[in-house]
Amino acid sequence: MSSTSQSGLPLISSRRGGHAVIDGIDMIMLGSNDYLSLSLDERVIAATREALDIYGTGAGIYPVLATTALHLELCEGLAEFLGTESAAVYSSGGAANSGVLTTLVEQGDIIISDRLNHASIIDGCRLSKADVVAYENRNVVKLREALENAGARRRKLIVTDGIFSMEGGAAPLMEIYKLARAHDALLVVDEAHATAVVGPKGAGTAPMCGIPNGSPGLLLTGSLSKALGGASGGFVAGSQEFVDELHSFRFDAIIVTRTFVGSQDCMCQFAIINKRTGEYWHINLAEFLADRRHKIECRIKR
Ligand SMILES: Cc1ncc(COP(=O)(O)O)c(C=O)c1O
Secondary structure (H helix, E strand, O other): OOOOOOOOOOOEEEEEOOEEEEOOEEEEOOOOOOOOOHHHOHHHHHHHHHHHHHHOOOOOOOOOOOOOHHHHHHHHHHHHHHOOOEEEEEOOHHHHHHHHHHHHOOOOOEEEEEOOOOHHHHHHHHHHOOEEEEEOOOOHHHHHHHHHOOOOOOOEEEEEEOEOOOOOOEOOHHHHHHHHHHOOEEEEEEOOOOOOOOOHHHOOHHHHOOOOOOOOOEEEEEEOOOOOOOOOOEEEEEOHHHHHHHHHHOHHHHHOOOOOOHHHHHHHHHHHHHHHHOOOOOOOHHHHHHHHHHHHHHHHHO
16 A cells, blocks of 8 residues: 555554554654544444444435434433533534524624634625624624624624634633623534533533533534544534524435434444443643643654
8 A cells, every 4th residue: 555645645544542654654643633532542443333333334314314323312412511401413513503504594684703713604604694794803892893783683693613723712702602692692602622622521612711501592513523533523502492493494404415323423432431431531631732742752852
């Protein structure tokens, strides 16, 4: 097998414990988003094999004709882990973002969006047909101005990354949430890089800022492709009312073939192992990075 990619992209021939063999050289992998190394955990791999043995590959028409016990356990596990009333799974974090934005708002509504939000949020804003106002990154003064200028709307929606994907800053969610409540706006927080990484017990950015995930008017989106095992899949979590609204109206919930059960199994196992053994997998990102840095320094010295 070739060890060097002909496309010029780095070619990975194996991965193990934070390392990857890239173009034939053993390197420390710091660019995987697999923050907890769950994708290489033997329990996760064994459980994924088991799911494949039972359900095979293929997505089916989820949720209408392909829902399995694993999907239900995944939704319940996510809601329980995050402390929300309910959760729904999507084929990716990006699909969750565009699904939420295109379902919850429509022409005549307004979305107020942080300028540095993830590309899938920007796509969702465009697809929603709502008016969109982008405010300066993490600037609550500009956000307040946008809310004050929004006028009367059927629905106002503020959307922000919890932890920003490119520069790593955290959204000032306490101030943002207070503004949202004061202006009767729904707050959607993309927790792709925050879930299982920041906040008490890895519950994310809102709890880190003192707002429980189950708070009224707060909806979370997220991805299974980062700390939750590097699997493909996404989620929305919040009140039963919002999750039901998403289920009743969302286009992709009814007709799109997606959500391969095996690929989501890492997160299922995360939920299931947690539930069954009470084991707690969250690690503090700062400690994790310090540990990684220490290991790199040791390697450099050698
Ligand atoms: C902040 C943020 N939101 C959403 C996504 C999309 O997640 P997914 O890769 O599961 O589509 C990403 C990842 O690339 C991200 O960084």
